Amino acid sequence: MIPHQWYIVLESREIKPGQIVGVTRFGERLVFWRTTEGELVCLRDKCIHRGASLAIGKHHGDEIACPFHGFRYDKTGKVTLIPANGKSSEVASYFHIKRYPVREKLGWVFVWWGESEPTHEPVYFDNVDESFSWSSSRHLWPVHYSRAIENQLDLVHLPFVHTNTIGRGKKTLVNGPVQVVRDGNIAFWVYNEVDHGQKPKKAEDLPPPDFSRQHIHFIFPNMWQNYILDKMRVLVAFVPVDESHTLIYLRVAQKFVRLPLLRKLVDFLALRFSQVVLHQDERVVITQIPIATQLHMEEKLIPGDLPIITYRQMRERLKNV
Ligand code: FES
Ligand SMILES: [Fe+2]
DSSP, X not given: OOSSEEEEEEEGGGSOTTOEEEEEETTEEEEEEEOTTOOEEEEESSOTTTOOOGGGSEEETTEEEOTTTOXXXXXXXXXXXXXXXXXXXXXXXXXXXXXXXXXXXXXXXXEEESSSOOSSOOOOOTTOOTTXXXXXXXXEESSOHHHHHHHHTOSSSHHHHOTTTTTTTOOOBOOOOEEEEETTEEXXXXXXXXXXXXXXXXXXXXXXOOTTSSEEEEETTTEEEEEEETTEEEEEEEEEEETTEEEEEEEEEEOSOOSHHHHHHHHHHHHHHHHHHHHHHHHHHTTOSSSSOOSSSSOOOOGGGHHHHHHHHHHHHHHTO
């Protein structure tokens, strides 16, 4: 994992008031709950006493209690009460569990992964806001998240993997790619066409980058958008569960249908279509060896793989910061 980043790890709706939710992220058990004010808290899910999971513990106002011997934890991870020592005993300051900074934005839950405190606030696509309605689903893939991400940066696979959906038309020749790289994000445009024996066009011979046209946009470490139209997007978060599992949060967002019932139907059908596309990807991606990628590895990449090469280079740079 790249340290010192805001990762999307969940959707806000997965942690309802009064619930204590335990999940595995980054290969570690985390526990989430909300204070009485609704503030979201994330701690390492391993009681400092003898290692039990706090996720099966109980709420006590703004605090939670371990199910094993009742140690109480506040939202900073500090133990406020050790029942066996009695209410009148002070709790030493080393009774403290790791707390992870958390933020919520557009229904996503971000966790700051790293030893340091956050250096900035989470960044999301600035052209997505609350005016969209969306429906979403989750899909667990047995791959490292680098493979899942690279699949969504792959414009060579479209006519092979998605023959009857987004890759219809046998457009096997990859022109460009036209790509824009800014700090922490990659955007690119697809100009694939049918091969009549012509040479692929170079990026400079294709239309210049235009963010109002369909393009793919990725923000490190794990956010992806297919900007289909100003009013229609597919949004994905690649959530690292551990070194060999990724939870893909798929969200279809639109704002051109307003009527509630019709909107629900459109959201449902759009999500269904995106799920079909994702399953087409899954069938192949889970067969890739090795399950994680890195900058230097035994793969013979081609010019059409430019966004993947860029991703690997940027990832390597961020890992070494
Ligand atoms: S293991 Fe949690 S209080 Fe003992
Ligand atoms: Fe695909």
